[in-house]
Amino acid sequence: MDWFAQLGNKTLSGLAGLGRASSLLFSALVARPQPVKMFPLLMKQLYVVGVQSLLIVIVSGAFIGMVLALQAYTVLVDYGAEESLGPMVALSLLRELGPVVTALLFAGRAGSALTAEIGLMKATEQLSSLEMMAVDPMRRVIAPRLWAGLISMPLLALIFSAVGILGGQVVGVDWLGVDAGSYWSVMQSAVEFNKDVLNGVIKSIVFAFVVTWIAVFKGYDCIPTSEGMGQATTQTVVYSSLAVLGLDFVLTALMFGN
Amino acid sequence: MTSRKTEIMVGLFVSLAVAALLILALKVANAGITGNGETYELKAKFDNIGGLKVRSPIKLGGVVIGRVGKISLDNENYTPVVTLEISAEYKGFPETTSVSILTSGLLGEQYVGLQPGFSIDGVEPLEPGDYIPDTKSALVLEDLIGQFLFNRD
Numbered sequence: 001m002d003w004f005a006q007l008g009n010k011t012l013s014g015l016a017g018l019g020r021a022s023s024l025l026f027s028a029l030v031a032r033p034q035p036v037k038m039f040p041l042l043m044k045q046l047y048v049v050g051v052q053s054l055l056i057v058i059v060s061g062a063f064i065g066m067v068l069a070l071q072a073y074t075v076l077v078d079y080g081a082e083e084s085l086g087p088m089v090a091l092s093l094l095r096e097l098g099p100v101v102t103a104l105l106f107a108g109r110a111g112s113a114l115t116a117e118i119g120l121m122k123a124t125e126q127l128s129s130l131e132m133m134a135v136d137p138m139r140r141v142i143a144p145r146l147w148a149g150l151i152s153m154p155l156l157a158l159i160f161s162a163v164g165i166l167g168g169q170v171v172g173v174d175w176l177g178v179d180a181g182s183y184w185s186v187m188q189s190a191v192e193f194n195k196d197v198l199n200g201v202i203k204s205i206v207f208a209f210v211v212t213w214i215a216v217f218k219g220y221d222c223i224p225t226s227e228g229m230g231q232a233t234t235q236t237v238v239y240s241s242l243a244v245l246g247l248d249f250v251l252t253a254l255m256f257g258n
Numbered sequence: 259m260t261s262r263k264t265e266i267m268v269g270l271f272v273s274l275a276v277a278a279l280l281i282l283a284l285k286v287a288n289a290g291i292t293g294n295g296e297t298y299e300l301k302a303k304f305d306n307i308g309g310l311k312v313r314s315p316i317k318l319g320g321v322v323i324g325r326v327g328k329i330s331l332d333n334e335n336y337t338p339v340v341t342l343e344i345s346a347e348y349k350g351f352p353e354t355t356s357v358s359i360l361t362s363g364l365l366g367e368q369y370v371g372l373q374p375g376f377s378i379d380g381v382e383p384l385e386p387g388d389y390i391p392d393t394k395s396a397l398v399l400e401d402l403i404g405q406f407l408f409n410r411d
Contacts, residue, residue: 080363155275185313
């Protein structure tokens with residue numbers, strides 16, 4: 001009996017959490033938007049969430065592109081097919097690694113910071129004082145952060161892929177000696193803009209949505225103690241990484257499955 | 259109000275992303291880059307170009323001397339016409355030069371191989387825009403297998 005009660009309790013609290021998360025999303029994004037008032041707040045959050053994640057995204061993009069080229073070359077050269085290095089690097093970056101690794105980095109770099117910030121606002125009762133001053137914390141605090149995450153992550157993923165392909169060129173062409181024309185021309189004939197680039201962008205929009213939503217909700221919903229905040233930050237990173245990897249499989253199966 | 263520095267940084271961030279999208283759209287997905295350096299054009303008609311692509315390399319004795327510029331179809335007798343963009347350093351090939359479409363390795367990419375001919379009195383050098391008369395088409399593996407099977411009995 002106890003076991004059933006526990007299971008029921010878990011299910012109910014899970015559903016309640018989902019409900020709270022949805023109502024947060026609805027009231028922050030859909031209900032009564034104020035684009036003009038929100039713009040300066042959004043600008044600040046774009047800076048915090050987007051610009052400050054640029055460095056880690058560019059550095060990891062470059063190194064992942066370089067490693068991909070190096071590993072692919074050692075296999076391809078056995079078959080005399082090192083000209084296929086271009087499409088190998090470009091397709092894996094555009095379709096998978098660009099969106100996924102950017103989302104994971106974003107969850108670690110920006111998502112955890114969002115959770116901690118909002119959680120601390122809650123713990124120090126800043127959110128309640130905003131309400132006391134008749135300022136809606138949904139619109140003042142939550143909405144700009146959600147939008148900033150949604151906007152900046154697809155942009156970061158694009159930068160990641162472009163930097164990765166250039167990094168692959170540095171290793172493949174300048175170091176290992178694949179012909180530069182072949183690198184680009186075989187890539188160009190293999191990559192389709194609609195199929196590969198746009199699907200990658202769609203993926204990163206979905207990931208941006210999920211990661212930012214989880215981060216903001218975990219912060220808003222955290223237990224307002226130092227322990228609760230630590231827990232919420234950890235949960236943000238763990239949950240959003242798992243959600244990204246799981247969703248990536250589903251999206252890949254839908255987009256490139258057959 | 260947001261500070262001016264924040265706005266500038268966000269602006270830079272967005273333009274960087276747009277530049278990345280442009281690179282992906284123009285350089286990765288479609289043709290759009292031109293090689294560096296001066297080039298001149300030669301043309302060649304083939305019966306079959308196999309898997310030759312725009313920007314495939316043109317090699318002479320293994321040295322890359324240019325790139326395939328354009329591939330089109332001659333409307334009169336339906337033969338493919340390949341425009342070869344050859345670096346201006348390498349000029350004055352005799353008109354006895356032959357050009358063939360070769361494959362690097364068994365399954366590799368196809369490229370254009372140039373074989374310079376003899377030059378004696380009365381043999382003119384090729385001028386930019388000329389057609390190279392002596393061409394050998396791409397080797398299509400399926401045709402070869404078909405011929406082999408057909409000739410066996």
